[in-house]
Amino acid sequence: MKSGFFAGIANIWRNLPGKAKVGVWLFGFFVLAAVIGPEVAPYAPGAQTPLTQAAPSAQHWFGTTQTGQDVLSQVLTGIRLTLELALLVGVIVTVISVLVGVSSAYLGGVWDDVLSLITNVFLVIPALPLLIVLLGYLSDQGQTSTIVVLSLLGWPWGARVIRAQTLTIRGRDFIAASRETGEKTWRIIGFEVIPNEVSLIAASFVNTVLYAIGASVALAFVGLTNVTTWSLGTILYWAQNDSALQGGAWWWFVPAGLAVALIGTSLVLLNSGIDELGSPRLRATRGTARVAGHRIWPTDPTPVLAQLEAEPGRLGSFLHSFSRASVLQETSAGGNR
């Protein structure tokens, strides 16, 4: 059983497009940084050293802030809080949007009317101004309230998409068949409908995480969070607060900004592999679409094996032209050219 599970994972990994693999590595790197970052950080993020606003050196890889704090340590510590917040928001938002989307589409009738109305109302609320107002109003501006507010405003997008997908799935014959065989409603939803939406739900999760990172960094940047904690957003807040840009201290804000950008990039790349995850058919064709070094697209005419083997693929022949074998071939055929 266990080996089967791992074999399945290995199979999915093998068939993943290159982009998604890069995304997995990149995202994995940041998750690792979030897990061990604060422990391996050379200094405490708030500790002040005599070296103020120093450029990157062997002692301080990413330089120091105006008050002599080590930027590398701040970034390593900050990734954890930002990623933690984003993933939590992602989970909460995904759960809410799946619950609302699937039940409004599957149950229909009054349920659909009410839930759709709520979804649409939340959809038209301008998120960022409301976030600023809410967080400014709340007495506790910590991590928890940011998570709650972001989750509250993030779910309607996913719910809409999932509702639409559930509507089309609900009309298919296999749902009618499972209802006919007497399956319970929750079982139909959980085992017949949702597996068909895995790729959609996963994509929605990834997008939400992306949104949460962006929003939380933005909120922290304008100071609407507990600025005494260390997150990628608060680093940028302090950098801006202490005029890092005017002072030419690029090392202060570039690492944190780059980390945000790279996490975002990794999530976008991950998204491109999610389609394969959800669709066994896509998975099956992609793994076999490479024959004798040629990539075969579904719209190509059926390939003929002999022809594929007779001429190596474009990339293959390009690489072959550098090889020793090709040099030998050319000299024997073309003399001393």
Added chain:
Amino acid sequence: MSPILEISDLSVAYRADGGDVHAVEHVSLTLNPGEVVGLCGESGSGKSTLAYGAMRLLRPPALITSGSVRYSGRRITSGGDPVDILTMSHRELHKIRWRETAIVFQSAMNALNPVLRIEDQILDGIRAHLKMPRHEAKEKAASLIDLVGIPRDRLRAYPHELSGGMRQRVMIAMALAADPEVVIMDEPTTALDVVVQRDILSQIVELKERLGFAVLFITHDLSLLLELADRIAVMYAGRLMETGAAQVLMRDPAHPYTEGLLNSFPSLRGPRRDLNGIPGVPPDLRDTKPGCPFIPRCGFATDACSSVDMSLEPVTGSVTARTADGRHLTACPIVSPEELREATEKARQARQVSKEASPEKAASQEGVRS
């Protein structure tokens, strides 16, 4: 008469993790101008793979592993050498498809776009392949729809507003739009009731007489082919088992598998007889065992069967002499048509005896069979 489409030694495999699935193995089949060739066999025997593979319409993981498909239509070759479809580029294929070789797909519901009117779908095809002004194309679409017996005002209809039979007719009309020389029909009547089926089949025959195209008719319904086809090719497990003129094949099958198929459905006009079907299931196509793939299900199997090379040879023996048809080929060199006939006769008599001896037992068997 030179054949219009000559498939020779065609093999198609599906690449899979567990090894290649040999869906079509070394099949040779010719189609003469104006001829209806029926291709029949059980589900999964490679009928559709053969036809689509020859037209290079299969998607990955399908792969053509050997053979050639020579086409010699008037417009393409102009009396010269035939062209090989398997060596064609994307662009060359585009010219040939639909213009020269058209396909009527299996399920008209899925092959027609639900959001476009019938007229637009026919026009799309016409304008992709024939250069003609819009009003002429419209006129052509109308005459096509006339051709298959649908009133002209239905051109403005969407697919869901037509019945299954009408949709199938629209598919046929679309296939005929560019005056192709070869039409491949992939079970065009499978989902229809027998009345509509009969209607469409007679229409196909009539159109064929009028327009002179050749038809490769794929079906699992052998009884249908006996009436419709000039020649029949029987496929099993990716191989051709027997080919021959329809009447000859029906009267004197030379391969035990054909015999089994013929015993699987009742004849409408002949005497009442017991239906046997063929016990067992088709083999796994990943196996590459030599010899005949029908061995496990064959009543005549001997040790020699596993070294049969499955090439089609002319049927020999007195029955063939009577029918005087040199084109009757079989892949089974072990059993002769006479033996086959004798054995069938003997089995029939044996059942007759047992039925008379114990009527209630026979009746219960009957129940199981039906």
